[in-house]
Amino acid sequence: MNKDISTPVKRADVSEKLMGTACYIGDMELEDMLYAKTLRSSEPRARLVSITYPEMPSGYFVVDKRDVPGKNIIKMILEDQPFFAEDVVNYIGEPIALIVGKDKAVLRELIAKTSIEYERLKPVFSIEEGLEADTPIYGECNYFAEYRLKKGNLKEARSRAKYICEETYETGYQEQFYLEPQGVIAEYKDGKAVIYGSIQCPYYVKNAVIECLGFAPEMVRIVQATTGGAFGGKEDYPSLLAGQAACAAIKANKPVCLLLERNEDIEVTTKRHPSRIKLKSYIDENYKLTGMEADIVLDAGAYAGLSGVVLQRAMFAAAGVYNIENLKVKGKAIATNKAVSGAFRGFGSPQAFFAIEMHMEHAAKTLGIDPLAFKLRNILKQGDKSTTGGIFREKILLSEMVDRVIQMSGYEEKKKLKNANEYKRRGIGLSMFFHGCGFTGNGERDHIKGRARLVKNEEDHIEILIANVEMGQGAQTTMRKIAAAALDIELNKVFFQNPDTDRVPDSGPTVASRTTVIVGKLVYDAAMELKTKWETGKRQEAEVQYQYPEGYQWDNDSFEGDAYTCYSWGVNAVEVEVDPITLESEIKGVWAVYDIGKSIDDRLVRGQIDGGIVQGLGYAGMEVMENRQGRFIQRSSTDYIIPTAKDIPMIQSELMCEPYSDGPFGAKGLGELTFVGSPIAYALAMEDALEMRINNIPVRPEFLMEVADDDKRN
Amino acid sequence: MIKEINFKLNGKETILEIHPLKRLLDVLREDCGLTGVKEGCGEGECGACSVLIDGILANACLYPMGKIQGKEVVTIEGLVGTDRYAILKESFEQAGAVQCGFCSPGMIMAAESLLRRNPHPLEQQIREAISGNLCRCTGYNMILDAVQMAAKRGDGIW
Ligand code: FES
Numbered sequence: 001m002n003k004d005i006s007t008p009v010k011r012a013d014v015s016e017k018l019m020g021t022a023c024y025i026g027d028m029e030l031e032d033m034l035y036a037k038t039l040r041s042s043e044p045r046a047r048l049v050s051i052t053y054p055e056m057p058s059g060y061f062v063v064d065k066r067d068v069p070g071k072n073i074i075k076m077i078l079e080d081q082p083f084f085a086e087d088v089v090n091y092i093g094e095p096i097a098l099i100v101g102k103d104k105a106v107l108r109e110l111i112a113k114t115s116i117e118y119e120r121l122k123p124v125f126s127i128e129e130g131l132e133a134d135t136p137i138y139g140e141c142n143y144f145a146e147y148r149l150k151k152g153n154l155k156e157a158r159s160r161a162k163y164i165c166e167e168t169y170e171t172g173y174q175e176q177f178y179l180e181p182q183g184v185i186a187e188y189k190d191g192k193a194v195i196y197g198s199i200q201c202p203y204y205v206k207n208a209v210i211e212c213l214g215f216a217p218e219m220v221r222i223v224q225a226t227t228g229g230a231f232g233g234k235e236d237y238p239s240l241l242a243g244q245a246a247c248a249a250i251k252a253n254k255p256v257c258l259l260l261e262r263n264e265d266i267e268v269t270t271k272r273h274p275s276r277i278k279l280k281s282y283i284d285e286n287y288k289l290t291g292m293e294a295d296i297v298l299d300a301g302a303y304a305g306l307s308g309v310v311l312q313r314a315m316f317a318a319a320g321v322y323n324i325e326n327l328k329v330k331g332k333a334i335a336t337n338k339a340v341s342g343a344f345r346g347f348g349s350p351q352a353f354f355a356i357e358m359h360m361e362h363a364a365k366t367l368g369i370d371p372l373a374f375k376l377r378n379i380l381k382q383g384d385k386s387t388t389g390g391i392f393r394e395k396i397l398l399s400e401m402v403d404r405v406i407q408m409s410g411y412e413e414k415k416k417l418k419n420a421n422e423y424k425r426r427g428i429g430l431s432m433f434f435h436g437c438g439f440t441g442n443g444e445r446d447h448i449k450g451r452a453r454l455v456k457n458e459e460d461h462i463e464i465l466i467a468n469v470e471m472g473q474g475a476q477t478t479m480r481k482i483a484a485a486a487l488d489i490e491l492n493k494v495f496f497q498n499p500d501t502d503r504v505p506d507s508g509p510t511v512a513s514r515t516t517v518i519v520g521k522l523v524y525d526a527a528m529e530l531k532t533k534w535e536t537g538k539r540q541e542a543e544v545q546y547q548y549p550e551g552y553q554w555d556n557d558s559f560e561g562d563a564y565t566c567y568s569w570g571v572n573a574v575e576v577e578v579d580p581i582t583l584e585s586e587i588k589g590v591w592a593v594y595d596i597g598k599s600i601d602d603r604l605v606r607g608q609i610d611g612g613i614v615q616g617l618g619y620a621g622m623e624v625m626e627n628r629q630g631r632f633i634q635r636s637s638t639d640y641i642i643p644t645a646k647d648i649p650m651i652q653s654e655l656m657c658e659p660y661s662d663g664p665f666g667a668k669g670l671g672e673l674t675f676v677g678s679p680i681a682y683a684l685a686m687e688d689a690l691e692m693r694i695n696n697i698p699v700r701p702e703f704l705m706e707v708a709d710d711d712k713r714n
Numbered sequence: 715m716i717k718e719i720n721f722k723l724n725g726k727e728t729i730l731e732i733h734p735l736k737r738l739l740d741v742l743r744e745d746c747g748l749t750g751v752k753e754g755c756g757e758g759e760c761g762a763c764s765v766l767i768d769g770i771l772a773n774a775c776l777y778p779m780g781k782i783q784g785k786e787v788v789t790i791e792g793l794v795g796t797d798r799y800a801i802l803k804e805s806f807e808q809a810g811a812v813q814c815g816f817c818s819p820g821m822i823m824a825a826e827s828l829l830r831r832n833p834h835p836l837e838q839q840i841r842e843a844i845s846g847n848l849c850r851c852t853g854y855n856m857i858l859d860a861v862q863m864a865a866k867r868g869d870g871i872w
């Protein structure tokens with residue numbers, strides 16, 4: 001393999017996926033397998049008084065909290081969420097029990113005939129209610145996390161400021177809507193629990209099942225089934241399903257399959273955190289942004305889940321791509337009686353970037369200066385310090401990237417053009433953003449400590465043993481390419497199967513855009529080790545563990561230092577056409593430039609770019625999910641609308657890369673970066689077309705009409 | 715209430731003793747072992763269960779078996795092995811139209827159905843034709859490229 005690694009190769013998994021022979025969890029059938037359906041709470045917050053089940057036919061039974069052999073708490077960051085509700089329920093859809101048996105139709109009927117008596121408790125439905133809850137859901141103050149960070153001397157910036165701008169921004173829920181709903185199958189054989197599932201993080205699931213069952217680690221085995229999309233949605237939720245199914249399999253002594261139906265999946269699984277972000281900026285007479293205060297509040301839902309870390313990522317992105325020397329950022333993740341908010345591509349940063357990018361635009365407009373010039377005057381450069389005082393060590397290509405997007409999109413002429421024709425208005429918006437690659441703070445160094453192993457057999461075929469999964473992003477292909485290129489051997493001599501925790505070391509979860517940059521580097525290092533000791537025709541192994549790169553530092557108590565060891569960058573432009581009467585919009589063009597260090601496969605990279613951008617456009621424009629009194633209004637595939645092929649134009653994208661010295665072949669993270677910029681560029685384009693300020697996404701025509709009416713009144 | 719349903723499945727005359735309200739999707743997956751037909755929503759919204767019924771693209775999750783009496787059903791498994799599939803497969807591969815793959819068999823069926831009706835579709839016609847098939851991974855444009863590529867390569871065979 002001596003051609004450029006970026007040259008596309010055939011995807012490892014493409015043939016079986018096209019033919020329909022790839023085996024997703026719903027396609028697996030174990031001998032004597034039973035099915036499970038979940039009995040769920042219909043109350044947002046209540047004490048469970050009693051549950052009356054119908055008479056169970058033979059072969060059908062209930063599995064609930066009494067059937068958890070170990071601890072009825074899902075192992076995550078805080079210990080608050082049970083596998084099966086104990087005495088209280090905290091959101092509509094919270095699992096109380098499983099009913100298990102042979103026939104799914106019978107199970108549905110049994111669930112429908114079960115009655116639950118509740119004693120209602122006072123619920124908390126919104127961030128506002130959550131901040132003032134007199135009967136907290138969690139702790140004494142009703143939040144799962146509260147953090148503060150400081151940089152420089154804000155007081156001084158405040159006293160020097162010539163202009164002060166303050167605004168609040170809000171973002172809504174977003175559902176991952178991976179095409180394959182979640183599911184697991186558990187079996188219990190010879191004292192060992194084996195779980196197959198549609199999952200992102202085999203070892204998260206393993207650790208959760210160990211605690212749930214109280215088993216020794218070697219008595220729990222997790223095998224990833226072909227996974228039909230995840231986007232963060234299959235990061236933590238599968239742990240819950242796996243624990244439940246494992247308890248059921250032990251009770252039944254038969255394999256148990258627990259698959260969610262689509263509408264169930266929409267309603268009860270984790271979603272992107274709604275946010276409310278207040279920014280107050282201090283600007284001097286030269287239009288330098290010298291200070292900022294940020295107050296970030298996330299709606300975390302009923303249990304802590306990953307909210308603390310999502311909040312950290314949001315806070316560390318609060319200043320966006322701007323060099324703000326004096327900062328104060330505070331953040332809270334509030335408990336509410338709604339489904340748990342969790343991981344979704346971007347993990348807190350889309351909310352923070354939306355706020356700061358809109359803020360910069362609005363501040364410039366208020367000051368009567370050109371927004372783009374104002375932004376460029378303040379952008380980060382190599383050697384500047386991040387929100388946490390870490391140093392941007394690599395070259396930052398942002399201004400070149402902006403130039404390129406301006407050129408590609410014809411930004412300047414389009415900016416002048418207001419009316420497309422007599423009936424339609426036009427607008428264009430441009431966003432700048434980054435994504436910190438890998439786990440936030442000390443995650444990679446102190447928690448994950450990822451390990452990767454390569455095994456060479458007597459035929460000199462290499463197998464990659466890592467816990468990271470193929471979930472559509474192309475990990476099977478990129479990891480094989482990295483190993484083959486490092487070893488300088490043919491790609492078809494390198495193999496990578498879906499991980500099985502009995503075979504693979506813990507290289508960490510498939511999250512945080514870390515698979516290529518962190519785990520890919522481990523695979524590269526293991527390959528180099530194997531290459532040095534290579535003996536043809538002999539079985540050999542090489543295993544390496546993550547080493548925190550030299551020269552970086554991080555203090556997790558004060559949030560000081562390098563929150564990430566590398567950053568990927570992006571600039572997006574979106575053009576829209578809007579009907580001024582109905583305010584319906586059509587996206588006319590999308591242009592994007594990214595710095596991802598090095599592309600490991602140009603075709604896979606474009607797939608991530610296109611997919612991320614379109615999800616982002618959905619987030620900003622059409623994906624509406626509201627919650628009223630604890631119940632989601634859009635809770636079916638009919639009501640929750642995601643983009644179709646008709647909703648988007650062709651996307652023009654390019655790379656402009658500054659290689660990262662610690663990444664494999666210079667590569668940095670990619671997957672999440674592609675999501676962050678398009679919602680902002682879309683919102684800015686709408687703002688440009690309609691000449692009104694937008695502070696909330698999703699942007700909705702009915703909402704815009706209200707703003708327009710208000711503007712008229714004022 | 716079990717009824718005898720006669721239909722042609724992937725070219726073979728098939729007789730099943732089945733409840734006429736059972737969904738075609740479940741019959742294909744559970745009784746016929748054709749798991750290339752996926753369930754993404756069960757409500758006719760996603761197209762993951764796309765099959766051809768008498769040559770017309772349909773969502774198998776919306777069809778009770780009673781309505782299949784005397785009809786011809788083609789699933790992805792029936793298309794695999796044809797020259798048209800070979801061209802679609804090569805084009806989907808080269809255009810990068812597959813990521814998680816859950817939508818892919820359904821997309822192939824939608825492309826086949828379009829090209830049968832219109833062997834030289836324009837961009838907007840392709841968008842229209844696959845708009846009943848959701849894909850959350852690709853953002854669609856690489857699927858569009860794939861269909862265009864297939865139309866060109868397969869000129870004359872549809
Ligand atoms: S499963 Fe039939 S359309 Fe979604």
Ligand code: FES
Nearest residue numbers: 814817849850851
């Ligand atoms: S490739 Fe994943 S849904 Fe289309």
